[in-house]
Amino acid sequence: MPRCKLTPRIVSTASADGKSKVDLFDTEVPGLLLKVLASGRKRYYTRQRGDDGKTRERKLADARVVSLNQARDLARQRLASAFVPAPCEPAPTLQAFTTDQLLPYLRSYKRSVRTDEILLRRHILPRFGDQRMDQIDRYDIQRWVQDLAATYRPATVNRNLIILRYAYNLARRWEVAGVTDNPTSQIAQLKTDNKIERFLSAEELQRLLAALEGKQNPHLAGIVSMLALTGARCSEVLHARWADIDLLRGAWRIPQPKATERRYVPLSSAMIELLQSLESCQHSAYLFPNPRTGRPFTSIYNGWNRARHEAGLPEVRLHDLRHSFASFLVNSGHSLYEVQKLLGHTKIKTTERYAHLSNERLLEASNDVGRLISSASPNQQEPRP
Template identity: 45%
Template sequence: MQNFTDRFAKTVSCPKGMKKKLFTDGKVRGLVLEVRDTGGKTYYVRHADDRGSQKLHKIARAEDISVSDARKLAEQLRRQLIMGEDPKSVKAAKRAVPTFAEFTADKYLPYVFSYKKSADTDLSLLKNHLLPALGRKWLDDITPEDIEGIIKKRIRNGAAPASANRLTILLRYMFSLSMKWKIAGIKENPASAVELLPVNNQIERFLTDEETQRLYKAVSTSQNKNLKDIVAALILTGARKSEALKAEWSDIDFDRRTWRIPVAKSGKPRYIPLNDQMMTLLKELEERNKIGSKYLFANPKTRKPYVSIFRSWDTARKQAGLPDVRLHDLRHNFASLLINSKRSLYEVQKLLGHTQVKTTMRYAHLAHETLIDASNATSRLSGILEIGVSK
């Protein structure tokens, strides 16, 4: 045992024939100085673990701190060990925490690309917004304030609240998975503390019969010869644009009058009943399929589905004087026609392929208007009740 001094720590050397020797301080219990034959010297705290085994816990190199500092640090470390805290384990756990970029590349993207239809969208959001801001941060260092800063920047740059919310939702999902997978250091979801921005973008644009005629006339004169057939299919079935563009002839069952969507938005197949007008359109398309493509609306140049039809659609809708009408509005219009034909919300839900009725409930106000119209059948009672009759 030796009362350590700065001079002792500087001059002490390892005895000849030994690779290292431990010297014990006489003032602070557990403080030792390891001196090696290479000349290196390190302060440790010696402490017995729960099983009684003596362990050495490193403090620092002797050349980096004074004896006084070594004693203070030894006392702090010893108190931690007595309380059951193991700084070594804490450090190891910290080193195991990945950065946001590492977690994204090694865990998240391989997972979502194995099942998620919108994985490309996730990748775009990550590359353009989240990785530049969070990529170098350790996953357990990301705070709600960090996320709120990203959202505020998106809004300042002109993004709509719904677009900004997609970042929060994506981060919520990523952190939820990190907790499920027990990623080191992740015990809470910082994105769950970030509130979504209020959104009022439930745009419902319904076409009148006259507007439908104008629109169809415009798409019929489009340079994209398939546009009028694509638009007609969307109007007649309420299908999503992506479903129509990827449709294959093998998905059509003429006998059962069904169109099979192999992978719908829900991730499962769904079946669209084919009405008389759609059956007529399909037979015309079948006769005109001179290029022998397996796709209903193949790009004649590539024989594959269109990557985008926005340019030709945008030209046609403007020509029709309907610049505010989106392709997705044709799906809303399909629902409107069903409701106004006195079909139930349940039937609309099934025809649109909604997995939850609450999604279909956005059209409930149309059903209400239809009910009012039905209720007006009582108008013959007006005379009997003398309503609206001057007295």
């Protein structure tokens, strides 16, 4: 790596001396070099180390076109410009980032993106949409959380906060201009109590099914019965297809459940009898098609709401049938692992909130412990003959 003060004579007489190339570094302008090739061609280059520690060479000019003095002037301009910080591109507004990047990404993989769109439109963008992402600070977000908490439940507030936090995490991961911090990082979620204790007894379920008979929707009783017999989600039952039902093996394949993996639900004998009684297999791809459209129902709330009031169970929700399914299993002595598999949960912690034990079973378990301790007590007297 020869270093010398380049002169017009050295530039004109330099040769590669049998090598493929020779680099001559100018000592007057550090970073300027003359590259002499074996073919005799000569070019000026600049070489400098970047902020990442890597050294980069860039072609400056052909030695036949510019003089040495001109090459030095050009090199000084280029090397000096490397130390002038480039003008910072302003951060996008949250509205622009959401429209151009966040939502297209969420739609590409997330099935519940519709809920995110609603929360963004109703709660997040009206408050922060017109602000640049680097101008939204923690104080603004904390005040927003407090305002939401005054009207909405903690779970709803936390869902909004999670979406906003995710938006900033993505912006930083994608190196969006101007976004260097996540202002939601120090904002704690609100405490929630989502433990739902309501589940139906066998008598309540029979009363509810009786109230469903003869309703305007001919499939309502079958839909509710399938929810109770399988513990499936309402959307899974409404979109169930005959092509996914295997009556011989007693299995129902759910192609795209909430966890995005297909799973198989075993069909009990009562469930198979219900399926065999359905007439939709003769004319529809769906188990419970809407008679007017032939497509799955978008909502069965009206008929369900009338039936639950007639049954004297106005507080019972459709999703409580899923809670009840898990409770029936646990109260019958089945393990949480079995309940987890039947409900399609990936985490046992999720299953635990559905596994409500009845007071009778808890009392039975407590009595078992009492009998065990009594039988092992050394003070217990032998029975008299």
